[in-house]
Amino acid sequence: MPRIVIVGGGYAGFYTALKLEKHLSRGEAEVVVIDPLPYMTYQPFLPEVAAGQIEPRHSVVSLRRHLSKTRVITAKVTGVNHAARTVTVEPEVGESYELEYDHVVVTAGSVSRTFPIPGVADNAIGMKSIEEAVAVRDRLIDNFHRAANLPAGPERDRLLTVVVVGGGFAGIETFAELRALASALLKDYPQLTIDDTHFHLIEAMGRIMPEVSLETSKWVLKNLAQRAATVHLDTQLTSAVDGVIELSTGESFESDLIIWTAGVMANPVVRFTDLPVEERGRLRARADLRVVTEAGEIVEGAWTAGDVSAVPDLTGGGVGGFCVPNAQHAVRQGKRLAKNLVAVLRGEEPKDYVHKNLGAVAGLGLGYGVFQSGKIAIKGFPAWVAHRGYHGLAIPMWERKIRVVNGWLWNLLLGRDNVTLAAREQPQQYFQEFASRPKA
Template identity: 55%
Template sequence: MRNVLIVGGGYAGFYTAWKLEKKLRSDEASVTLVDPRPYMTYQPFLPEVGAGSIEARHVAVSLRRHLPHTRLIAGSVVHIDHAHRTATVQPTDGSEHELAYDTIVITAGAVTRTFPIPGVADEAIGFKYVEEAVATRDRLLTAFERAATLPPGPERRKLLTVTVVGGGFTGVECFGELLSLATALLKYYPELSEDELGFHLVELRDRILPEVTDGPGRWVVEHLEKRGGRIHLGTSLLSAKDDHVVLSDGTEYDNHLLVWAAGNQSNPVVAWHTDLPVDKAGLFRVRADLRIGTAEAAIPDAWAAGDNAAVPDLASDIPGGSFTVPNAQHAVRQGKRLAKNIVADLRGRKVKPYKHASLGTVATLGIGKGIFQYRRIVLKGPLAWLVHRGYHVLAVPTWERKVRVALVWASAFFYGRDIVSLLSVQHPRSAFVATSIGAGHEKDRMADPPSSRTA
């Protein structure tokens, strides 16, 4: 039996393992998947998790539940030595060890791109994982609770100020959903007014949503500004130190919630800790059939896909120089093609190239609000929002997750969003510790002699 090692359990890695389990014979190959998280996150739903429209657990697909025949290792691959067919694994618990393999599939994805801006490391929350989306939601909900107890003024306005850095799909969807949540919350807080909300979207380029054409991009900016958002185009964040934001366009203000969605960068394992070929951007050089290598020669038993691979875009009108966009749509389909090609290669059959024409781009901007573009077809508002929900409920893997998400949406239609903050979950022992300390003080007081208590 051959040993197939999959590095990373994101879209491409999960779908590769999922399909291999269905296609491989039990005596043909064993599959091992290494990932620090026990689940695959369906990232297109994170903005709705952040806005309380979807339950957090419903966007996390359990690896153990859906990959029963795959050996799962909780940890990270920190080095790949393909010449000797070994990978160095750092488990979540325990020491590093080497793992031998015959075939490797690298779908480690990308990591959040950051810059050495004062205050960002201390104040910002990313928006790549479900934990970050939940923390973003809880912090905004808690801010409303705190603001409602304060008189009008700078402190209250600061609590109701949110900054999202990054004008790609993640940043724009996060901004639109949080703005929608904040506006909806006002009816529960008569003490607060819409004029006190401060929502800022900061983008270095002179436009947002580069995946759509100029017209729809401008419409999104105008739409968000009509709803009270401030869009800073051609602007960078200079400082976020001590909850005070300074922008390159001269704008300064006190800020409470800072969400960092300024794009991704190459996974460091891919870029610096492997003997496999990478390009200047730190991405694997991948052939159209998803084998690592050049068009002239493939490296045996090495495959890659997803955000850590430069995959030729055969559906593009630009011959030779175009690569697939690093998004969920491609990663899912590349994972499926990877599984088919690996099985074909193991059985001595011909592998096929990956080719997929885009189904269009769609973004949610809040409940009942969205943008969709497929070539020259552009939909805006409620219809685009329905397209977004329809597409993604079909795209999220497993019927179990589809049903759960659909049921949450149905309940929200009748009863509204869930606006309960569970920020205290991040400190689960605080109430117990406070009670224990209080009980200790009471015990000490009762142990004192009466005269000392009187004194």
């Protein structure tokens, strides 16, 4: 029985495995998914997780629960030797080992793309994982606890200053949701006012959210300004050493929460393969999602999809002729890849992946949103409803949909849950403080 190894359990990997389970006949092939995490993260929900609007566990999908016919290995892949048809698996406990395969599907996704700006690596946090979103939420709420006990001054200003770097969808949604969380927290802290909080978004380009029209992006800027949030356009972060923010405009201030959302890059795992990689570090791919050499020759038994791949955009709408790295493409590529792989196993011809962008929708905090599809733009509350409706349906598996929507309804009735659990980072501290120890 041929073995299909899927490297990465994100959008593309999860949907590839899910649809392989549907389309493969019993005993036709063995499917193995390898990922360091036991779940797929629905990344569009990360800003709402950071803002306390969604329970963190509800925005992830368990691989083992929902891929019942697939062998799930929770480990890292540290190498792919396609010439020998093996992947090197490195579990958290135990020795590394080689796993043979007949077909490999590389869907390792992307990681945050950063630049060598002083202080960023040591002081900033990304917004690519559920753990990061929860940490951001806890940090902001805990900073309110601390600031409420301090007199007005630099130390309190530092605790109540939030900086987001990057004005794309991820950055703007994170920025707006955290602004909404901070505004909601003020009612619990009569010592603080909205003027004590400082929100700064730094964008190197002259506009935000290039996925929407210029008019829509200007509306977002106006909306954020009305909510006491500052956007710095045509501005670069030059230093963040010790939390001291220095901008290319000469402005400087301190922040205890710096969030980096300025772009993504292909997962570096592709560097440890013998598969062909293009200049941006992505695997070369045909439109049918098979890996190809620079000369366009098919690499038999190798497939790829999602952010880690350079898939031609046959609609002509992609940047540089390739599909942009977003969830729309990753999900649909995963589904097409599964069908194509099954077709090849059965001696049939695979079909090209073609998908025209349906538009863009973003949530900007409770009651605010934008939607853009072609020349059609919706702003404000209707767009926020569309955002929640779309993503409530788009998150995979009905049990996840029900949990998320149920959480939204409870928040509507009871208000957002603003309790922080930052102490979980040191769970033994309370026990150890009072535990008896042998006398010396």
